[in-house]
Amino acid sequence: MDFSNFDRCFDELRVLLRDGLGNGKNTRKLDIYGNYLDYGDEIKIIVDRIEAGTQRFIILSKTLHETLQKGEEPDEKLGIESIKNLVQIRLDIKSFFVFTRIFLDTLAQIIKQCYGKKGDQMPPRMRKLVENVAFKKDSDFAKGLKDRMQWMDDFVTTRDEIVHHLGSIYSTTTQNGKFGFDILGLRTRHDWGTNTVESIADYINETLHNLSEVISYIHSKFQSESIST
DSSP: OOOHHHHHHHHHHHHHHHHTTTTSOOHHHHHHHHHHHHHHHHHHHHHHHHHHHHHHHHHHHHHHHHHHHTTOOOOHHHHHHHHHHHHHHHHHHHHHHHHHHHHHHHHHHHHHHHTGGGGGGSOSSHHHHTTOHHHHTSHHHHHHHHHHTTTHHHHHHHHHHHHHSOOEEEEEEOTTSSEEEEEEOTTOOOOOSTTTOEEHHHHHHHHHHHHHHHHHHHHHHHTTSOOOO
16 A cells, blocks of 8 residues: 555644644643544554455465365365454454544544634534534635545445444455455345455555545644644
């Protein structure tokens, strides 16, 4: 995965938040700053693990397929490794949705912080923030943020499917040889296969792009303003 744009946008906002810490006595600012750093790093670690795991999945799948084509019994160790590899990928994909959702709410907290006392009227969750009446009073910024968060509803719905509705990850190789995934829970049931799964690599890259756009937008709005207490 290419983190270059994400890292650039992330670091620009990081510097802005750091410079707004002042003497460091505002524990709320410190907590938000720490969460921003922690969850940003954790998302990157999860993504790295998914990338390594899916690359290994393709190799193991190819080896198993070639073994079966030869009419041979797959090596037991290879079979065990394949199962563990798939379990790890599924765990990391679930983690990606959960931790990215938390990171979005951390960005909502940053926005609230930037509005000072007015921010106390705003909800701490990004999904609710973009629809909040007090926030919408800053119409230009609110509209711009909402435009950049069009993808969030589908993302959060998928996260909720995992967390609240026993969502399971179904996977197979896509038609172009990538690791494809689909998430089905109690509310979602449909046929799945090579033609319906989505590349996890493509999905993550698109999500990182969307996150970068949001981070950059928040930074551009507040870079010339001091962060209020």
